[in-house]
Amino acid sequence: MRVGPGAYLLLSAILFAIGVTGVLIRRNAIVVFMCVELMLNAVNLSFITFAKTNGALDGQVLAFFVMVVAAAEVVVGLGILVAIFRQRSSTSVDDVNLLKG
């Protein structure tokens, strides 16, 4: 018995859905960010599965670029969170209802 691409893609789908659930139900903005990271990683897993299925490396390069963009996004996102926390002393997504500081 062997592990086909279907098993990896199913796992990727499950992880993505868990990430979506987390984004929808959690209030702490940092945890919401972590769930977004989980979703990005689930998509990376599909990229790499498809790279193997197609016998080409482009999927792996794309996963690499996804990681680069995720790193940039985390840096800016956490910077924004720290700035919001200074204004409101809270990281709950419900407390952020105004664009004005």
Next chain:
Amino acid sequence: MSPVLAATASEQAELIVFIVLAPLAVVTALGMVLTRNAVYSALLLVVNFFCLAGFYVLLEAQFVAAVQVIVYAGAIMVLFLFVLMLLGIGNEEVLRETIRGQRPAAIALSLGLVITIVGALLAGVFDAEPASLAAANEGGNVQAIGRILFTRYTFAFETAGILLVVAAVGALVLGKRQP
């Protein structure tokens, strides 16, 4: 040992590693979403990233597996933990729902998403024959990635560098205390 036997042995090893890592990945992801302590969430996510690195090795993506451990499990999660500690972890989340029925609706929508994706998988690639990257990985996975990154993807690579510089400067500007 004949090549056929060797192939089945490696397939068995892949199966065993997958059976160990896949439930662990799902459990840590669920735990990350369900636990109320944000620090536990971050640590469970680190375990999840290590599981994913294991899958990348199984899928012949050694370079991406190493980058996953160094960049994700190392740098990004350390950044998360730093910000968690900086902002304080004492404030518990409010359990009262702001929008009534939000949680059941969110779970139902996610289940619908899984069912949709599984349907798409069953209709298409679910039983696709796994090809091998042996030809593409000629001379080593890192060398092959480097070759493709600096020929076909040069522009994207340079743009990613600019993006990282902009992000670093942006974080500095955001983090600066306003007088």
